[in-house]
Amino acid sequence: MVENVSEEESKKSLNFIESMVEEDLKEGKNGGRIQTRFPPEPNGYLHIGHAKAICMDFGIAQKYGGICNLRFDDTNPVKEDVEYVDSIKEDIQWLGFQWKNVYYASDYFQRIYDLAIKFIKDGKAYVDEQSAEEIAKQKGTPTTPGTESPFRNRPIEENLLLFEKMSKGEIEDGKMVLRAKIDMTSPNMHFRDPIMYRIITTHPHHRTGTNWKVYPMYDFAHGQSDYFEGVTHSLCTLEFEVHRPLYDWFIDQFATDDYRPRQREFNRLNITYTVMSKRKMLQLVQEGLVRGWDDPRMPTICGLRRRGYTPSSIRNFINKIGYTKYDGVIDVSLLESSIKEEFNATANRVCAVIDPIKLIITNYPEGQTEMLTTINNPENENSESHDMPFSRELYIEREDFMEDAPKKYFRMTPGNEVRLKSAYIVNCTGCKKDADGNVIEVYAEYDSQTKSGLPESNRKVKGTIHWVNVATALPAEIRLYDRLFNVENPGDEKDRDFREMLNPDSLKVVNGFVEPWLKDVKPFDHFQFQRIGYFNVDPDAKDGKLVFNRTVPLKDSWAKELKKG
RNA sequence: UGUCUCAUGGUGUAAUGGUAGCACAACAGUUUUUGGUUCUGUUUGUCGAGGUUCGAAUCCUCGUGAGACAACCA
Numbered sequence: 001m002v003e004n005v006s007e008e009e010s011k012k013s014l015n016f017i018e019s020m021v022e023e024d025l026k027e028g029k030n031g032g033r034i035q036t037r038f039p040p041e042p043n044g045y046l047h048i049g050h051a052k053a054i055c056m057d058f059g060i061a062q063k064y065g066g067i068c069n070l071r072f073d074d075t076n077p078v079k080e081d082v083e084y085v086d087s088i089k090e091d092i093q094w095l096g097f098q099w100k101n102v103y104y105a106s107d108y109f110q111r112i113y114d115l116a117i118k119f120i121k122d123g124k125a126y127v128d129e130q131s132a133e134e135i136a137k138q139k140g141t142p143t144t145p146g147t148e149s150p151f152r153n154r155p156i157e158e159n160l161l162l163f164e165k166m167s168k169g170e171i172e173d174g175k176m177v178l179r180a181k182i183d184m185t186s187p188n189m190h191f192r193d194p195i196m197y198r199i200i201t202t203h204p205h206h207r208t209g210t211n212w213k214v215y216p217m218y219d220f221a222h223g224q225s226d227y228f229e230g231v232t233h234s235l236c237t238l239e240f241e242v243h244r245p246l247y248d249w250f251i252d253q254f255a256t257d258d259y260r261p262r263q264r265e266f267n268r269l270n271i272t273y274t275v276m277s278k279r280k281m282l283q284l285v286q287e288g289l290v291r292g293w294d295d296p297r298m299p300t301i302c303g304l305r306r307r308g309y310t311p312s313s314i315r316n317f318i319n320k321i322g323y324t325k326y327d328g329v330i331d332v333s334l335l336e337s338s339i340k341e342e343f344n345a346t347a348n349r350v351c352a353v354i355d356p357i358k359l360i361i362t363n364y365p366e367g368q369t370e371m372l373t374t375i376n377n378p379e380n381e382n383s384e385s386h387d388m389p390f391s392r393e394l395y396i397e398r399e400d401f402m403e404d405a406p407k408k409y410f411r412m413t414p415g416n417e418v419r420l421k422s423a424y425i426v427n428c429t430g431c432k433k434d435a436d437g438n439v440i441e442v443y444a445e446y447d448s449q450t451k452s453g454l455p456e457s458n459r460k461v462k463g464t465i466h467w468v469n470v471a472t473a474l475p476a477e478i479r480l481y482d483r484l485f486n487v488e489n490p491g492d493e494k495d496r497d498f499r500e501m502l503n504p505d506s507l508k509v510v511n512g513f514v515e516p517w518l519k520d521v522k523p524f525d526h527f528q529f530q531r532i533g534y535f536n537v538d539p540d541a542k543d544g545k546l547v548f549n550r551t552v553p554l555k556d557s558w559a560k561e562l563k564k565g
Numbered sequence: 566u567g568u569c570u571c572a573u574g575g576u577g578u579a580a581u582g583g584u585a586g587c588a589c590a591a592c593a594g595u596u597u598u599u600g601g602u603u604c605u606g607u608u609u610g611u612c613g614a615g616g617u618u619c620g621a622a623u624c625c626u627c628g629u630g631a632g633a634c635a636a637c638c639a
Contacts, residue, residue, distance in 0.1 A: 013579055041639050132637055141635050143567045177637055187568040189635050198637035218639045242569060242634045320588060322578050327632055331576045334589050344602060419598055464598050531599045558600045
């Protein structure tokens with residue numbers, strides 16, 4: 001058995017990163033050592049795109065007996081905050097991964113600074129006094145070469161002196177930067193004398209306070225940190241591909257041995273009907289267009305968690321979509337199928353009515369209540385059961401009754417037989433309407449011989465509907481979520497503000513009823529509301545108030561049939 | 566008119582010179598005390614043109630299309 005599993009495992013084709021790692025292992029690189037890192041910047045909440053990177057970084061370490069460290073890339077105090085450090089840690093662990101060590105790029109500020117001094121002394125870095133605009137202008141464009149700064153060739157001693165003044169806080173923010181002296185005509189823009197250090201005195205750093213007045217840029221911090229830590233495989237997303245030559249170049253300038261961390265890039269995750277940019281998410285949160293980072297419509301890890309997704313469903317999803325160098329867009333239905341697959345096997349079935357209308361069983365004795373048994377999960381052969389009270393007055397779904405029904409309508413319609421789930425077969429006899437013609441009550445007669453479990457209950461009946469007992473039903477707030485945007489790829493439409501594309505119906509709140517078995521549920525408990533969808537308990541549920549989120553609806557063949565007309 | 570990268574059904578992903586397969590989606594049927602699930606089947610694909618080869622999705626050449634790069638962001 002175990003053998004079969006591992007055999008199957010090895011049969012599964014490797015992605016290109018795994019192939020590279022295995023190749024390196026085979027060649028004996030780094031003495032067979034594997035070390036990765038997950039390097040978030042603490043400036044926002046993690047989203048499902050990060051989950052893909054997390055599964056890669058931690059997954060490679062796990063699979064090849066290596067280690068993965070968590071390293072915060074905290075080189076820009078203007079944007080970063082401890083709030084994010086904590087949430088990032090929580091989300092990684094919730095996903096089911098554990099880092100070996102927690103590091104911070106800020107741990108290396110002194111070493112990186114010393115390196116900068118070395119670059120100056122080696123004549124490979126200079127202090128530029130031009131404005132950001134001037135520097136940008138001289139950079140050229142991807143198709144035209146740049147021009148050299150007038151400060152490019154100042155003497156080493158002068159550079160040393162100015163850089164010291166910069167780092168002592170004697171120079172105002174923005175007045176000077178330290179630049180690498182490489183090649184202003186390089187076809188790779190990143191080689192056109194990239195900025196290594198800038199002055200930031202106006203924002204204290206969330207860990208080092210005001211100790212530092214100068215901070216290294218990403219390109220002069222990331223690879224260095226990898227090198228210091230002994231990272232063997234520095235895995236990141238495709239947009240860093242152009243940085244790789246510079247990543248290598250910087251390390252080559254100071255490395256004293258043969259060891260080199262190896263950067264490789266894979267495609268980032270895009271999903272239809274959502275945005276995956278931290279900037280846009282921040283905007284949605286700050287402008288109140290969603291209820292917060294953990295709004296169940298957000299693609300954040302905490303949003304998905306609140307929506308009802310489980311760590312395993314997210315990991316399975318990531319596993320299914322794979323890693324390549326092709327930048328595509330994943331259909332959100334693939335994400336949804338991963339949670340449906342899991343919950344179909346694990347979620348307890350319950351009755352909940354989200355758009356209630358009263359059903360009166362006219363021949364059922366008034367004042368009588370009986371307990372009926374229903375299985376928790378028919379997909380699980382070891383499933384237990386629970387009881388549901390039944391009496392003369394029930395709630396059913398408004399859409400489960402139609403006065404004039406098309407022939408393929410198998411639900412409650414006058415003269416038609418329908419089964420009440422786990423209860424009786426009933427025959428619809430009519431309804432009552434208000435002055436405006438709205439149906440306000442539905443009537444039916446039950447057949448006492450058809451109680452579930454009795455031989456007569458095996459009669460073939462086309463339709464089965466769910467119900468709750470009026471007297472004992474628990475009121476519940478039910479939040480129905482739909483896609484946040486109504487266009488497939490909001491990020492693609494460059495000339496429209498993404499906020500115009502928000503789906504106005506992405507959240508509908510309704511008041512419904514659930515069966516009394518759900519009296520003591522806790523936040524994040526999840527269920528299948530029979531015939532409707534998978535729901536979980538929102539943390540807003542407290543003090544006896546029930547609040548459910550719809551994680552994902554069940555497939556609805558009837559709705560599809562109706563659409564066909 | 567630069568550099569780098571990519572291109573397999575509607576979407577994503579396999580096939581590592583040897584039968585183009587899988588998942589999701591869609592469609593049809595089956596089963597069903599959930600119009601869910603299950604099971605069965607169907608539709609749809611190697612960007613184009615040359616070349617190498619007994620044999621090309623795979624290797625080569627030339628096109629075409631797409632993405633990334635011009636922050637004192639990461």
